[in-house]
Structure formats: C-alpha cells, structure tokens
Amino acid sequence: VQLQASGGGLVQAGGSLRLSCAASGRTFSSFAMGWFRQAPGKEREFVAGISWSDGGNTYYADSVKGRFTISRVNAENTVYLQMNSLKPEDTGVYYCASAYRQFEPISRSPSSVRYWGKGTQVTVSS
16 A cells, blocks of 8 residues: 655745645545644644545544645545645644545544555745
C-alpha cells in the first residue's frame, strides 16, 4: 500500500491550500481515510477523518472545524484536504492515513492508522 501526499507549501496567514493523497494497493473505497499533522517538537495530532464508501461521515479536530474540509473521490483513489483561513499554528508536516480494516473508522488516535503517507510540509507565515 502506498499513500502519496502532495500540495503543501508556504502560504501567508489567511490563505488557502489543498492537499491531495493518492492511494494504491488496496480497495480504496472500502477504507476510511484521514489527515494528521505534526508540528516541530510536538506529537502527531488528528486533523480530519472521512468514512469509507461515499464519505458521508466527516469529522474534524476542533482547531480546524469550519476552516478545513476533507473529501474523497473513489474513482481517483484520492482523498483531499481543503484548508482555508490558514493560521501560523497550522504549520507542520501533514500526513494522510488509511484505516486498519475495511469499514472501520479512523479515530483521533494515530494508533487507529494502518498506513501513513510520507507527509507534506505546510508552512503558514504571519
């Protein structure tokens, strides 16, 4: 299984970025997906999650709710994270994540993740 994240970069506060994560090696539509992030010196934290199949269930960390949107396109084997109104505290390496088993959600704990992407750097300047 491979997860390839892209779309990170440097942006000013208030700006937007869209992250993409292309998956291969498993039946994409059967697995919940998510995004986590890790700032320097801090633990990896949950950002957003989306259910399998049509992705009808999405959930977010309180710190990004109302600003970030997670979505998936199963025909493309891709999950997206649209990030608006970015803040300096959103800076970090963003990782896409795939659940352990089919038809099970990703929780807010990194222990619920079976596969990680390599990460993409997001830097928000003030």
